[in-house]
Amino acid sequence: MPSFIQLSDTHIVPEGQLAYGKSDTAAALSEAVETVNAVLSRLDPIDCAIITGDLTDFGTRAEYERLKGIMSRLNLPYMAIPGNHDSREVMRAAFADQDWMPDSGPIQWSRDFGDFTLIALDTLVEGQHHGMLCPEGFAFLDAALGAAQGQPVVVATHHPWMHSGVIAMDINNLRNGAALLERLEAYSGPVRMISGHVHRTMTTQIGRVTCQIAPAPCHAVHLSHMPDSVNSLIMEPGGVTLWQWQDSPQPGLASNVIPVGRFAGPWPFYEA
Numbered sequence: 001m002p003s004f005i006q007l008s009d010t011h012i013v014p015e016g017q018l019a020y021g022k023s024d025t026a027a028a029l030s031e032a033v034e035t036v037n038a039v040l041s042r043l044d045p046i047d048c049a050i051i052t053g054d055l056t057d058f059g060t061r062a063e064y065e066r067l068k069g070i071m072s073r074l075n076l077p078y079m080a081i082p083g084n085h086d087s088r089e090v091m092r093a094a095f096a097d098q099d100w101m102p103d104s105g106p107i108q109w110s111r112d113f114g115d116f117t118l119i120a121l122d123t124l125v126e127g128q129h130h131g132m133l134c135p136e137g138f139a140f141l142d143a144a145l146g147a148a149q150g151q152p153v154v155v156a157t158h159h160p161w162m163h164s165g166v167i168a169m170d171i172n173n174l175r176n177g178a179a180l181l182e183r184l185e186a187y188s189g190p191v192r193m194i195s196g197h198v199h200r201t202m203t204t205q206i207g208r209v210t211c212q213i214a215p216a217p218c219h220a221v222h223l224s225h226m227p228d229s230v231n232s233l234i235m236e237p238g239g240v241t242l243w244q245w246q247d248s249p250q251p252g253l254a255s256n257v258i259p260v261g262r263f264a265g266p267w268p269f270y271e272a
């Protein structure tokens with residue numbers, strides 16, 4: 001069954017630094033790579049991995065090279081879209097040898113997995129923390145939805161439109177998400193939207209579209225709904241998301257958030 005791993009918000013910083021002075025994001029990504037490699041040996045084959053934005057913290061060439069060095073240990077090919085912490089042209093140059101990377105314009109691509117199509121869109125507005133889908137993004141989406149012909153689609157963006165309740169994050173969400181969701185609502189087949197940016201696992205239903213935000217392998221955004229709370233990071237356990245097509249009991253795509261790290265066990269529930 002087709003499947004992929006979603007990594008998000010890896011926030012790699014230059015060698016010798018911690019993100020925000022607190023978070024060893026390179027160590028967290030290394031641990032995530034080890035976690036994924038370990039589960040690969042006991043799961044049905046996985047096609048690839050994707051990174052849904054904020055690959056780096058400052059969008060520098062050195063950070064992308066550091067990310068690529070860590071990701072080279074992953075036993076899967078991977079593709080990526082930018083987030084608000086990325087720099088589109090630096091990212092393009094870093095992955096110029098990859099067939100999914102466009103030569104110019106938004107960093108967007110689609111992949112046909114057979115049972116579903118993954119459409120990955122670029123919502124980066126350079127120099128801003130909020131997201132917007134540009135006219136080329138809508139045109140790419142329209143063409144990809146047309147090509148999918150009613151088959152299930154998964155639309156990936158860095159910025160979600162759904163709200164998290166964390167005010168500082170929600171004001172920097174996908175500002176024109178309503179126009180995107182309107183198109184997805186009009187699509188003739190099943191649709192999901194998957195995103196990052198919030199560093200927390202959350203799911204909601206908007207109309208007929210199931211929307212899910214992925215965790216980061218590193219720090220999380222502190223969960224607080226208080227209007228006066230300072231937007232903060234917290235070292236909650238990191239995670240990666242396995243997206244796996246299932247034929248039964250009905251065809252559909254299941255998500256499974258896998259915590260990053262090594263844990264005691266497994267032990268048989270009962271001794272033989």
Ligand SMILES: [Fe+2]
Binds near residue numbers: 011
């Ligand atoms: Fe992020």
Ligand SMILES: [Fe+2]
Binds near residue numbers: 085196197198
């Ligand atoms: Fe972000």
